[in-house]
Amino acid sequence: MDYRQLGKTDIRVSKLALGTMTWGEQNTELDAHQQLDLAWDAGINFVDAAEMYPVPPKAETQGLTEQYLGSWLQKRGLRDKIIIATKVTGPGESFHYLREGPRLSRQHIISAVEGNLQRLQTDYIDLYQLHWPERHTNFFGQLGYQHRIQTDLISIEETLSACEELVKSGKVRHIGISNETPWGMHEYLRLSDQQGLTRIQSIQNPYNLLNRTFEVGLAEMSIREQVGLLAYSPLAFGVLSGKYLSGQRPEKGRLTLYERFKRYTSERAEHITEAYVNLARRYDLDPAQMALAFVNERPFVTANIIGATTLEQLQSNIDSAKLYLSDEVLAEIEALHLQQPNPCP
Numbered sequence: 001m002d003y004r005q006l007g008k009t010d011i012r013v014s015k016l017a018l019g020t021m022t023w024g025e026q027n028t029e030l031d032a033h034q035q036l037d038l039a040w041d042a043g044i045n046f047v048d049a050a051e052m053y054p055v056p057p058k059a060e061t062q063g064l065t066e067q068y069l070g071s072w073l074q075k076r077g078l079r080d081k082i083i084i085a086t087k088v089t090g091p092g093e094s095f096h097y098l099r100e101g102p103r104l105s106r107q108h109i110i111s112a113v114e115g116n117l118q119r120l121q122t123d124y125i126d127l128y129q130l131h132w133p134e135r136h137t138n139f140f141g142q143l144g145y146q147h148r149i150q151t152d153l154i155s156i157e158e159t160l161s162a163c164e165e166l167v168k169s170g171k172v173r174h175i176g177i178s179n180e181t182p183w184g185m186h187e188y189l190r191l192s193d194q195q196g197l198t199r200i201q202s203i204q205n206p207y208n209l210l211n212r213t214f215e216v217g218l219a220e221m222s223i224r225e226q227v228g229l230l231a232y233s234p235l236a237f238g239v240l241s242g243k244y245l246s247g248q249r250p251e252k253g254r255l256t257l258y259e260r261f262k263r264y265t266s267e268r269a270e271h272i273t274e275a276y277v278n279l280a281r282r283y284d285l286d287p288a289q290m291a292l293a294f295v296n297e298r299p300f301v302t303a304n305i306i307g308a309t310t311l312e313q314l315q316s317n318i319d320s321a322k323l324y325l326s327d328e329v330l331a332e333i334e335a336l337h338l339q340q341p342n343p344c345p
Contacts, residue, residue: 025056051119070121109166130176
């Protein structure tokens with residue numbers, strides 16, 4: 001397993017991170033522990049969670065994911081060797097059960113972290129991420145920016161100042177952003193520089209063969225500012241494995257179980273996915289491993305967040321760390337991308 005520097009910190013994280021959002025919904029606590037054991041044995045030292053997990057989010061399961069990670073840490077005694085990333089929830093009416101509607105205010109952030117720490121059974125978090133922006137902007141599939149005036153907007157300055165308090169208290173080591181835009185990244189960096197506040201060290205956004213929009217405005221910033229990408233949905237909810245092609249709906253597949261996941265299910269997504277799957281098979285590659293290997297080696301990626309519901313899937317995903325795509329395969333991927341760029345932003 002390769003390890004990479006997290007931002008400008010002294011932390012080195014595995015290039016594959018273990019995603020956890022199915023724990024408590026599609027996966028039991030035993031499943032979660034088995035996944036963690038397999039990942040740790042393979043050299044993965046980086047685990048990504050969130051206070052709102054599992055997904056789909058609901059009040060009765062909220063927090064189970066962090067609880068399962070916390071119980072494993074206690075059982076294995078590996079806290080000082082595992083890099084834990086988790087998140088505070090951004091605003092959203094559907095999350096009324098979280099602090100009567102979560103915000104990225106000082107009060108909410110200070111309150112939220114206590115819940116994170118309790119569920120994780122630890123006294124510090126290595127990377128605390130802001131799950132999505134306070135302001136209305138283009139994320140979660142919205143490609144174009146549509147400006148909206150918000151009179152009650154909590155400023156990034158207040159959010160970052162609260163994060164500074166957490167770092168100074170020792171409850172959080174470093175800060176990251178998620179589902180952010182180039183302006184958002186710039187503003188966090190500007191405020192850190194001008195006011196001496198804690199610096200963001202990572203950005204967690206979607207990135208996969210069907211959605212390479214990160215390359216447009218954020219990739220250069222990531223490299224030049226040393227704020228690397230933690231890529232989520234690298235398999236586009238499993239679509240890039242090819243298992244949903246031609247109308248297939250595997251019994252326990254996420255897209256089979258939950259109608260809400262429509263981001264990667266359009267007709268044009270099906271068409272280009274089939275082309276990527278066929279490309280992989282022509283070169284005798286597993287389609288999912290090819291898709292992951294592409295993400296693994298992008299120069300702006302710090303870690304690729306893999307997730308699975310079975311140990312077999314997880315092992316196959318982990319094996320992508322040993323796969324390096326040839327120039328020929330990369331050239332054909334680029335040609336397909338130019339034919340149909342970003343069908344699922």
